[in-house]
Amino acid sequence: MAEKKLICVICPVGCEIMATIENGELKKIKGYRCEQGRDYAREEFTSPSRILTATVRIKSNRVGQLPVRSTEPLPREKLEEAMFSLARVKLEPPIKEGQLILKDILKTGVDIVATRDLEK
Amino acid sequence: MQTYDLDVLIIGAGPAGLGAGIKAREMGARRVLVLERDFEAGGILNQCIHNGFGLQYFSEELTGPEYAGRFIRKAARAGVEVQTDTMVLEVKPSREVITSSKKYGLQRFRAKSVVLAMGCRERTRDAIQIYGTRPAGILTAGTAQRYTNIEGFLPGRQVVVLGSGDIGLIMARRMKLEGCQVQGVYELLPYTNGLSRNVVQCLNDFSIPLYLQQTIARVHGDHRLEGVTAVKVDKKGKTLPGTEEFVPCDTLLLSVGLIPENELSRKAGVEIDPRTGGPIVNQGRMTNIPGIFACGNVVQVHDLADDVTVESEIAGISAALFERGKETEQKEKIDAGKGLGYVVPQEINLDKQRGEPLLLFMRAELPRQKVKITINQEGKEKLAFPLPFIKPGEIIKITIEPDDLRELIPGKDIQVTVRGEGKNG
Numbered sequence: 001m002a003e004k005k006l007i008c009v010i011c012p013v014g015c016e017i018m019a020t021i022e023n024g025e026l027k028k029i030k031g032y033r034c035e036q037g038r039d040y041a042r043e044e045f046t047s048p049s050r051i052l053t054a055t056v057r058i059k060s061n062r063v064g065q066l067p068v069r070s071t072e073p074l075p076r077e078k079l080e081e082a083m084f085s086l087a088r089v090k091l092e093p094p095i096k097e098g099q100l101i102l103k104d105i106l107k108t109g110v111d112i113v114a115t116r117d118l119e120k
Numbered sequence: 121m122q123t124y125d126l127d128v129l130i131i132g133a134g135p136a137g138l139g140a141g142i143k144a145r146e147m148g149a150r151r152v153l154v155l156e157r158d159f160e161a162g163g164i165l166n167q168c169i170h171n172g173f174g175l176q177y178f179s180e181e182l183t184g185p186e187y188a189g190r191f192i193r194k195a196a197r198a199g200v201e202v203q204t205d206t207m208v209l210e211v212k213p214s215r216e217v218i219t220s221s222k223k224y225g226l227q228r229f230r231a232k233s234v235v236l237a238m239g240c241r242e243r244t245r246d247a248i249q250i251y252g253t254r255p256a257g258i259l260t261a262g263t264a265q266r267y268t269n270i271e272g273f274l275p276g277r278q279v280v281v282l283g284s285g286d287i288g289l290i291m292a293r294r295m296k297l298e299g300c301q302v303q304g305v306y307e308l309l310p311y312t313n314g315l316s317r318n319v320v321q322c323l324n325d326f327s328i329p330l331y332l333q334q335t336i337a338r339v340h341g342d343h344r345l346e347g348v349t350a351v352k353v354d355k356k357g358k359t360l361p362g363t364e365e366f367v368p369c370d371t372l373l374l375s376v377g378l379i380p381e382n383e384l385s386r387k388a389g390v391e392i393d394p395r396t397g398g399p400i401v402n403q404g405r406m407t408n409i410p411g412i413f414a415c416g417n418v419v420q421v422h423d424l425a426d427d428v429t430v431e432s433e434i435a436g437i438s439a440a441l442f443e444r445g446k447e448t449e450q451k452e453k454i455d456a457g458k459g460l461g462y463v464v465p466q467e468i469n470l471d472k473q474r475g476e477p478l479l480l481f482m483r484a485e486l487p488r489q490k491v492k493i494t495i496n497q498e499g500k501e502k503l504a505f506p507l508p509f510i511k512p513g514e515i516i517k518i519t520i521e522p523d524d525l526r527e528l529i530p531g532k533d534i535q536v537t538v539r540g541e542g543k544n545g
Binding site for chain 1: 159160166169170171175181183184185186188189268269270271272273296297298299315316317319320321325514
């Protein structure tokens with residue numbers, strides 16, 4: 001039986017959540033203050049994932065980069081690999097917030113979308 | 121020079137200015153104009169491409185540009201005018217504002233209310249006096265963030281971050297994701313000033329070391345930065361001789377604190393609280409000058425854009441409803457007592473707040489556990505609020521409900537104090 005501790009990152013409160021893990025299985029978690037925190041802790045103890053935010057190149061006379069995000073969290077260990085896929089993207093305005101930039105990144109089923117409007 | 125008459129004039133189109141503008145229109149102000157010196161509205165949110173915004177205000181997780189986008193679109197729908205590429209040169213106590221812009225030339229605005237929403241600026245190398253040469257490669261974390269996220273220039277390849285505030289932590293991760301080698305984050309204090317979530321997601325996730333009670337004593341390099349001397353410090357922040365270590369790097373990012381940007385406010389005669397670095401305001405966010413209001417990071421350096429929005433809405437409502445001739449009413453002072461760095465608002469009119477909840481923002485001086493925040497008058501405890509823990513890096517918000525507010529005696533000043541257990545005795 002092992003005790004594991006983490007700080008919840010769902011919101012800025014930063015609850016300390018404790019887990020009891022037995023034979024690789026999550027037995028008990030405590031210390032969370034909301035359902036989202038409980039779900040996050042469950043996942044964080046078993047398969048941690050993160051929303052990826054980054055920028056991609058865009059040809060515009062106002063800015064050089066367009067901010068983007070993953071629509072869903074990506075496995076934590078794939079974040080750096082995903083950056084190489086984004087490095088190959090080059091766009092031109094106009095862009096709309098939420099516009100699809102890269103579909104199914106690293107075959108994760110997760111898309112990359114723009115996070116701002118950018119006019120020509 | 122052309123002169124324009126307005127109901128509410130707002131300086132700065134970041135989250136504070138846009139939030140105040142939208143509320144002012146909703147409260148019936150007819151002509152509301154926001155002035156912005158950048159080429160677009162959104163303020164610093166445009167370069168804060170990371171997520172974590174909006175969890176409290178929208179109950180969903182947004183990136184900075186998405187959070188800004190919501191307010192930019194909402195402002196347009198609400199009929200708030202935004203004029204970009206415009207620098208405010210002067211705010212007069214008579215609520216006359218002089219601006220300069222390439223497109224519009226010199227302009228004069230006369231407003232019934234003015235809202236100061238200029239935000240804050242980063243402290244620089246000069247503010248913390250690091251010894252050594254003056255090579256390229258030393259910049260504030262926010263400047264590096266703008267270069268990287270908006271302009272598209274990577275400031276370097278091998279990075280050291282000084283200061284563990286949120287921008288420093290976020291930029292450590294950002295540099296790492298862009299392929300830089302991040303040598304570590306150095307923090308003078310025994311604890312970080314960033315949000316816990318940022319320590320976890322920005323440093324722990326990428327195995328970036330955090331060196332507590334260590335600082336940068338010297339920088340090296342003639343044309344380009346070649347490295348820094350890191351050194352350990354004692355409890356008082358004094359460097360410990362013999363602990364120096366050379367850390368090679370071509371870039372030093374400074375995340376060593378933010379200062380409310382109040383040059384215009386000072387020149388207008390707005391009274392500044394030395395503890396916040398921002399204007400002394402009442403519960404409606406009016407300054408000592410009638411009709412001049414302030415909100416957001418110009419008042420106090422917030423941790424969350426969501427809190428800036430909450431504060432800006434207070435100011436927007438007050439600015440829209442401001443009537444002259446009412447400013448001589450009695451006011452009670454709210455003082456930050458033992459254990460607290462500051463309390464905002466610094467003044468209140470208790471009679472005017474009847475029936476409305478009162479939101480107090482405050483910042484702890486030290487981390488404490490099992491905390492009790494007390495509201496006192498004449499040396500007696502009037503109200504108490506227990507909290508599991510407080511940290512200097514995380515703003516404390518206390519809401520006094522209308523029923524509890526009745527406990528406070530009008531005409532008597534208020535002291536807020538904090539008691540709790542320290543982590544190391």
